[in-house]
Amino acid sequence: MSFEQLGLSPYIAKSISKLGFLKPFEIQEQTIPHILKGKDVMGIAKTGSGKTLCFVAPLLQKMQHASYEKSRAIKALILVPTRELAVQIEETFVGLQDALRREVKTQAVYGGTSINPQMKNLYGTEILIATPGRLLDLLDHNAFSMDQLEYLVIDEADKMFQLGFGEEMERILKVVPAKKQSILFSATLNEKVDEIKATLKINPIVVEVKKQDIDIEAIEQVAYHVTAENKGPFLRYLIKTENIQQVLIFVSSTRTADNLVEKLKKNNIDALAVHSKKSQGARMDNLEDFKLGDVQVLVATDLIGRGIHIEGLPYVINYELPRSPLDYVHRIGRTGRANQTGKAISLITEEDLHHFKVIQKKMGKKVEVESTEEVNLHGY
Template identity: 55%
Template sequence: MSFANLGLAPALLSAIQRANYEAPYPIQIEAIPALLQGKDLLGLAPTGSGKTAAYILPILQQLLSKEALRDRAVPVLVIVPTRELAVQVAEVAENFSRFLPRRIKSLAIFGGVSINPQMMKLGGTEILIATPGRLIDLMGRNSVNISRIQTLVIDEADKVLQMGFREEMEHILEYVPKKKQTLMFSATMDGEVEELIQKLLNDPVRVQVAADDFTPDLIKQSAYRVSPETKGPFLRQLIQSGDWKQILIFASSIRTADNVVGKLVKNGIDAVAFHGDKSQGARTEALAKFKSGKTRVLVATDLAARGIDIQALPLVINYELPRSPKDYIHRIGRTGRAGMEGEAISLITPEEMHHFKVIQKKMGKWVKLIHEEDFGKAEE
């Protein structure tokens, strides 16, 4: 299957080719034709499944067939839970738009930074990607009008609700028109998500990409059994043993992330922390340096790391295991993308062994466990 079979216009196909996208992901194969027909859609898919392009491409095609609005009434609104995901979605939209017959302006707005520059950039925006709080701030200043949107996207709906944005969502939904195309994506389903689906979606096409099915075959997974006392020194030995240009390390708490970075830097390894206690400016700078290769190691918490999308990331390390098997899939799915090989390594203490077995069982794949004393002998 190729993008040419999905009903996309020649201009979009050319943009896809020039943006170096190859074969479509499963969610794109199912979602794009339905969205081009104007149907509502429910996408149940994990992070990294290709869902952003699955909705951005048909949205761009729909906008190409219409004249741009000349006031602050935006035609497309994408609601996301985090600043990083907002930036990522805007980057995808901009990446495709660069090659289209006319430029379609997209803009990411989020809190934690000055509101005035965002207000000044709103004019002519056709795809507005927003976190709920900042969107309400701008609506309160009459800087943006969402009463005439034609397409509403709620990306990572489960995280939007888990992060406490329920009241903000209810407020926003009072201002959007009843007649519109609505798209909702979520990695998980619970009562609140189900309630939102019933409220917003009209006979939606349902597309599901199971986390188990999504586990990339190109990811080489391994695990090392370590003691709590040797975990830090072993991590440093592991990093220094290879020539990985970029390494994303996951920690389960802000405190641990900061401690790991402190020890790495003290031992001459260039590293930076990435979590919710950092200012937006610090997070943006850290991510930019990591993406460009100026910083070799990024140590992140799960929540902050949502939205990090690096095409050729070679290595993910689980310094600590996540709470759920689904989060484990999300983590390792940061590598092994775009047809490239990747590697995921987990450091397992005796206390984490049972939880790691549960993760492997849910994943349906067993990971080779190596004792730390045998490090370097695994390939012999």
């Protein structure tokens, strides 16, 4: 089945394919048609199942055809538990807008940063992605209006109450218009989610996908303890000594991606980068060269890397750990696909050790961290 067969426009489908998604995941197949028809939907699916695209693509399609007048009245609100998820969702919206007939203005707002730029940028915003605390701050400042709200999305709904958002969520849901389309996504179906359904006074179509798209057991995971200074040389040592001919390397920023590619090239390792700051054409060309085996190393950030699907990709390397365990699973899931084994390697500095333990706990699998003190990196 194709994305167009789900009811998405050829323009949206084209943008999705450019990000590397060749066909819909099961949760996308079962929820996107209902969302496009305006139904209230609750999707239940495990980590790595592609839930974000389920609401991003339909919302963009609906919004680009709607009448638009610049104001402080938002049309869609997406509630999320963490800053990292808010940023990730905003990047997904941006990544799918290339082929749209008009730009749909989106903004992610969250705490831990100045509220003033966020308030200023809210004028003209159509889709607002927000953590509950910062959303309430902005409401208290009358920075935007929900009078014209048509769509409410609650992502990771099972966490929104478990993480102490109960009172904030109650305040928000009291000011959300009664007439709207409600879209909820969750990793589990529990009593807290039932509470949200009761509060919203909705009886949504419930879609539950129990199958995990990413088979952790098919992936050999290895981690190496490195110093920050030795991380680059050790990476080059690994690529050369293990004779790695095709590897996807994940980093946390576009700047790191470009710097790493430059260092690899200086050491005679053929490498390219794909990230959101590269043009669509450059991303497509680099990805195609990598898929064809013309390039040995592809360095990617999470947004673009998540959409890379290559049958039989033998290696994935985490040059830098992602902030969330969910993204870690997405990353290593690029290998070990189509009933084939794959190897995921993580480079762990002293500062990463605690976070890597958290990732292992959330993933439910222990990964030994091997010492590299005895490795001779001279010449690498």
